[in-house]
Amino acid sequence: MASPAELLATPAATALDLARLRDDFPILSTKVHGRQLVYLDNAATSQKPRQVLERMRVYYEQENSNVHRGVHELSERATAAFEGARSRVRAFVNAKEVREIVFTRGTTESINLVAQSWGHANVRAGDEIVISTIEHHSNIVPWQMLCAATGATLRVIPVNDRGELELDAYRELLSAKTKLVAIGHVSNALGTINPVREMIAMAHSAGALVLVDGAQAVPHLRVDVQALDADFYVFSGHKMYGPTGIGILYGKAALLEAMPPWMGGGDMISSVTLERSTWNVIPYKFEAGTPNIADAIGLAAAIDYLESAGIENVEAWEHELLAYATAKLSAVPGLRLVGTAANKAAVISFVLDSAHPHDIGTIVDQEGVAIRTGHHCAQPAMNRFGVPATARASFALYNTKDEVDALVRAIEHVVEIFG
Amino acid sequence: MNDLRDLYQEIILDHNKNPRNFKKLDDADRAAEGYNPLCGDHYWFYVKLDGEKIVDVGFHGAGCAISKSSASVMTSMAKGHTKDEFESVFQLFRSMITGESKFDEETLGKLAAFQGVCEHPSRVKCAILPWHTLHGALAGEAKATTE
Known part of the structure; x- marks a missing residue:
């Protein structure tokens, strides 16, 4: 069980006060399967702050x-x-x-x-x-x-x-x-x-x-x-x-x-x-x-x-998360990114050689990590890249580098199971 | 991690990696397509019949480990049995996977590997898609979806 302070252990080079922002979202302290929720399905829907x-x-x-x-x-x-x-x-x-x-x-x-x-x-x-x-x-x-x-x-x-x-x-x-x-x-x-x-x-x-x-x-x-x-x-x-x-x-x-x-x-x-x-x-x-x-x-x-929060601050922080997650995920053996545009928002779609996206989704969920798996209501895009589905992590202003690390650990576990 | 090992048992991982009967039957008497639009599991099943008896069965396509291993185990079990025998195993599998009834391991045999799926409601459709499709093929239907 990581406390918010532990979650934020990695120094964050951002103008955002992440600890305070995270505190605004009650759901972020939820446990799923006994683990701290790591919510990376923001492109599907974001969480809502107390103020709203x-x-x-x-x-x-x-x-x-x-x-x-x-x-x-x-x-x-x-x-x-x-x-x-x-x-x-x-x-x-x-x-x-x-x-x-x-x-x-x-x-x-x-x-x-x-x-x-x-x-x-x-x-x-x-x-x-x-x-x-x-x-x-x-x-x-x-x-x-x-x-x-x-x-x-x-x-x-x-x-x-x-x-x-x-x-x-x-x-x-x-x-x-x-x-x-x-x-x-x-x-x-x-x-x-x-x-x-x-x-x-x-x-x-x-x-x-x-x-x-x-x-x-x-x-x-x-x-x-x-x-x-x-x-x-x-x-x-x-x-x-x-x-x-x-x-x-x-x-x-x-x-x-x-x-x-x-x-x-x-x-x-x-x-x-x-x-x-x-x-x-x-x-x-x-x-x-x-x-x-x-x-x-x-x-x-x-x-x-x-x-x-400042939308320019949000954009800068999410860009940093994107760069960090892209580097970390690219190092996972057998992982292929789908969508590598020069100009990207903080959305990372990927597939694994060894495991179907649906299996990836179930396994990382057991570790508290919520990602989207499937065709993302974009079947023609999936067809273009020759995949039936992808796993997708998408970030919001409250996400942290430690959450990226939790995602990567969970994916490594998938690779371990499916070898 | 016990939960995960319950879901992804060795039999499932093995059948996913090396699916049995993973072939198209050119001389099939019946064929049907099974598709789960939610996650994109998509398979085609082929059956060769001799009267009421399933003499050969094959499948191809792509999908998650749960659906593929379910198809592989199902085809191994169906081969050599009558349509009625397949139907009764289908009923057993369905009632196990939806958590309706509990069965002992002896009754379930290899199907016991799929017992963990009922703890994951979003994955029940993956496990049952092959069964619905083969059931449909035997009944003369060309398509099955999980919707």
């Missing part, structure tokens, strides 16, 4: 009410907190206007909203949508559905053996037929940080719009949607220390205004008669029904948390 949990508790205990409805005090409080959260998100990604921030259930819903609303209004037979080989299924399937419904064609940017997008091939794919490019900012399966700013500029030159799936980017690096010139930028709360069930669609105001609503219901209308209805202004046009108020407020608290 506490903010949501306060909401339910002191502010809970429906938003945009009543004139009573609680409704005013709830509305102020909910709209305050929207403003917090705007500042976080540097959107120009608050009305460009739409609350959704998560990245997947944000992408589906764009595919259904913008897609059906703008995409016709003969048009093309461009994605990449290493997208998450949530940035593949909605576009396949749109193409099937409209007769448009899906084109795919290939990747090289390091897991980097081939930009020359991308340039060749772009044409007057290209309506939209949908790409991940950071690959969840390989960790590759894609050059989205450059790719957006290339798409715009061809007259295409760009949707960026930022689910794996926002917890780890500074995102400025205006500097990127992204047309749509989408992400989830739960991978960035916030609650599940809340996500963001950022869209340029002019685009959102021109888009038809997706779901109909309360809040998204301006007026309703039995003959016809008119739509509310953005972002409310896309927020039918009672929204996920508490989780939106929790997301704002998560942003405050991340900003107070």
Whole structure:
């Protein structure tokens, strides 16, 4: 049983106060199978700090009410907190206007909203949508559905053996037929940080719009949607220390205004008669029904948390963890890294000669180490690298080098068992 | 580490490293594909029948140690037995692996090596996939998944 102090025995060259940060996450002191939890599945979902949990508790205990409805005090409080959260998100990604921030259930819903609303209004037979080989299924399937419904064609940017997008091939794919490019900012399966700013500029030159799936980017690096010139930028709360069930669609105001609503219901209308209805202004046009108020407020608290740690500090520390873990894991006999891009976030996918990823996952779990094993909802990426699955360790701001060491020891144990 | 040795017993490690009947049967009477979309275990099973009797059985594909060794042990046991005999062993295996019933080692024979799997709910599907697939092949189904 390692105490937090022991866990932090390796001097950490970081501006982050790791001991204090770790203390903010109650779950990190959990034991699994009698061992200290080492949580390295942050790309699936991050853990939540007390500050977020506490903010949501306060909401339910002191502010809970429906938003945009009543004139009573609680409704005013709830509305102020909910709209305050929207403003917090705007500042976080540097959107120009608050009305460009739409609350959704998560990245997947944000992408589906764009595919259904913008897609059906703008995409016709003969048009093309461009994605990449290493997208998450949530940035593949909605576009396949749109193409099937409209007769448009899906084109795919290939990747090289390091897991980097081939930009020359991308340039060749772009044409007057290209309506939209949908790409991940950071690959969840390989960790590759894609050059989205450059790719957006290339798409715009061809007259295409760009949707960026930022689910794996926002917890780890500074995102400025205006500097990127992204047309749509989408992400989830739960991978960035916030609650599940809340996500963001950022869209340029002019685009959102021109888009038809997706779901109909309360809040998204301006007026309703039995003959016809008119739509509310953005972002409310896309927020039918009672929204996920508490989780939106929790997301704002998560942003405050991340900003107070300093996202640049987080990025630097995670980069150091990545370098340390890459060096340590590369030294394990029979271990092969999958995804070795020059520009990577702190995600390490790997396979062993002797053991299947699923067996790796079970064995390291017995030592308290939580990693993800499987295809990571990125089967085309797995196929590209000729593996059915990988084991994946992914890091967050609270991880330590000693936790990397625990992972490496656990993997060595796998090698020992499978020889 | 006792838990791990319970799960990864020598028989399992041996059958994983050197799977028996790991071959495609070109003259198979029945064939079926088994796939676990969760973890990517993916196998094809082939059966040669003489009336009710399984005269030969083979498999190929890829997956974790639990699924591969389960397939290997299952094919070794099935060969030379009737379809009905296979079905009764399948029922025994299923009820053991899901923890429904306890059996003594004598009844289980080689299958006892898989007893530890029921302590790992996420791995039960790995162990049972080959059995479902062969069961399906014998019933004339071409595909089985664990979903």
